[in-house]
Amino acid sequence: MNRFIVCALTSGAFISISAIIACSTTTRPIGEVVENAPPSFTASDGGDGSTAEAPDAASEVLSYCPSDHCPTEYATCPTSDFPCDVNLLTDPKNCGTCGHACPTSGIGSESYECIDGRCAMVCSSGRFDCDGIPDNGCESSPWDQDSCGKCGVVCSDPTKPCLLQLGTVGKNIKACGCLAGQYCQGQCVDTTTADSNCGGCGQACPRNGDGGTVDPSLHMFYGCSNSECGHIKCESGWADCDGSPANGCETNMLSPNSCGDCNNICADGQFCKKDRSITGYPPQCMCPEGKSFCAYPYDTVSGTCVDFSSDSSNCGGCNVTCAGSVGAAGKCIKGKCKLDCVDGRADCNGNDADGCEVKVDTDPHNCGGCGIVCDAIAGQACVQGRCAVEPCSEVDGGEVVPR
Template structure:
């Protein structure tokens, strides 16, 4: 039986091995009861067996004795389903049931290239030893035909809203209904019942063009009219794109809608009080950097870290691969990062930069490399050919007495 040091399945093995220990404990107890010099059974057992390879004892469970873990010996026998393939350099490195480059058999590769992703809105991943279609967010395979990939868009599709076959009047972000507090009105689409002059407070409730009550006319210089506000007709409101940011609309002595264009005002960009930074301008309600260039955060942008144009070093292939968002293996297994204007490099889970060279990313798989098993520098060298599986040096139950440890 093949085991891994530190693995939780050791718990069951420990219980079986306990039977073998009873005789030793009985002998120890007999010596003590006879008044002879003795030590506890635990101390007697602790003197037996070779050192344990793998993770710390407590990972196997608090109730498993370190002495019982000492019954494990280094192994070269691959667990069921694990094999060595020519495209993976380490023994037992490939799980044929889930390896995207060796799916079901060595060399069978599931497609995950950019061209496939752009054409079919999907990638192929290995599951149960077969390549399976995985759709991009916002797409679905509704006809069950793998040949045309994920052919249906589901974010704004009222016939397949969020999922195949989900039908609704309006679909927004993959959910039936309108965004935010908007309401769907037949013939009008999604509207705000709080501010729509044609659907004020309820669908179809149109406000009159002129107030029916004895309200005073609004001065032209206030750039305002009577319409729907807060779901009530005949309320003063601004002519778009004007805005009332000092909240004095309706005051006869006020300046009305004093902001001429809220879509281009750098002090009230898009909303009142949203002031653009130094050198930025406001366009279409958004602050933009000089010359129309996008804005960067010098504290966190690895392409502009600390100052414009300062590019954090390291393998950046992860920035270029869209498929990583679908769970595809990152070719660099890490990425440059910028933290408070200082460059660094962050490895993906279970990968390490063991050669201390970030130009090739995090090159070492800590799950299968017997020279860096679980962490850089942890060697599986109990015996020649000992493998690393799931970040632990491969072990098995030691032979019975008289066998070779």
């Protein structure tokens, strides 16, 4: 019996990977006449004494056989579990060739990855390789005066050092000097409102005004406004909602009747808490329908709104984390933790204890999915989740074999 696969493809000798559905597979004894059999392009008598011509190369129909050869970028190495399971372009233990391992660590904060078959240095977050010299690793910090935020940004003016500050798009960035405000005591400040630098660096406002006293229960103090001291201000988390200086800043911004702002009333079923999902943790009416409030650890007045049915950190309840396993990440589905297999892995035995234990990208017994078996007798490899094939040739006797 001979197995062959017939595909309409451009001619050429190469190894390919193919899904079973990509080609029709036929098994029959050689020489058997089969009704509606695939066309044969061997020369034959055309019936009028002429000889039929084979199709041109562009439309040649080739036979394909199971292949035990590896595509160009793949190899079978001493560490292999299966044939052709090593990608020489990306495997850090076999980078470019079998056994050539990239360094596991550098001299500092850098690591190494295999990129296009070569070991490449990768800097960790907050470090740069600005001089291009591998021997000293990722030598630059985003705080350096000659690489402020990125390579090549030099802060040459000592009065305008590299500072972390709020950028124009609302995100913290590093830049030379202050993008807004004035540089005072190592930071950028707005001297029109800064209580410790009112109207200029180092000019602090007395919180009690001109030598007086302030009742602590009023939650107010004297501070800076329009670059001048002596203006009444509210302590953080409090507001003067009635406009009366006699009772100071009387309203707690965590009140359900003035949540984060005067007279912002929370709807029934909601309550006022600090939302830790927003920068600055402002008070918010929490939570919208379909979500539940989970308090931040050790802090009952702040937290986040979560969906117990899908949040993998709060699955079915607060702080219930879905743990991952071998080849799998934890995922919350309808309030219960499940395993979510990463690409190239599958759970074929149904046992959560060993996670997604099968590498369906390379396992010829589970190629592309559980139970999909490549031709073991031919030594057919599984590459990228597909059984490898290559063009076949006919030899004496009509047997179809790999070219």
